[in-house]
Amino acid sequence: MWYKLFFTSLLMLTMTLSVMAQPRNEWRLFSSLEFDEYFNEDIGTYDLKPKFTDEILSKEGQEIVLLGYIISSSKTDGFENPILSKFPFTSCYFCGNAGMETVAEIDFDTSKSTFRMDSAYGFKGILTFNKDNPERLVIILKDAEVWDF
Numbered sequence: 001m002w003y004k005l006f007f008t009s010l011l012m013l014t015m016t017l018s019v020m021a022q023p024r025n026e027w028r029l030f031s032s033l034e035f036d037e038y039f040n041e042d043i044g045t046y047d048l049k050p051k052f053t054d055e056i057l058s059k060e061g062q063e064i065v066l067l068g069y070i071i072s073s074s075k076t077d078g079f080e081n082p083i084l085s086k087f088p089f090t091s092c093y094f095c096g097n098a099g100m101e102t103v104a105e106i107d108f109d110t111s112k113s114t115f116r117m118d119s120a121y122g123f124k125g126i127l128t129f130n131k132d133n134p135e136r137l138v139i140i141l142k143d144a145e146v147w148d149f
Helices: 002-020
Strands: 034-040 045-051 063-072 083-085 103-106 120-129 139-146
Parallel strands (some): 103 139
16 A cells, blocks of 8 residues: 555656756846947947846846747847747837837747737757847747647
């Protein structure tokens, strides 16, 4: 009888650890990201430059999962890669309703899949940061793959 209790407890522990090991939606990592405004002479306008904390930089190179909404998926929008937003299009950064820390460039081979605008998707990839190129977003997910959630 004790062995049933032992195996049941072992099964419960295994299931708990399995659930705990699942990657989480990591937008929260970027909530403390701040930006300084500066004049970009190349384009003749003001722009934002990210100020990274040590905590944020310590996550660079790690595999993370981001869940969100595709708000751009074609080169015609001026981006090489799909753009994922924490919020739907009407509430996103590009509409002026959220900060730059709520959008990410997804380094993904778009020939593998097509995406519908403003539809929810998940991506798993390696977190990298764009520290100085004003032509790209600050948060980039490299070697990304679609994450089923």
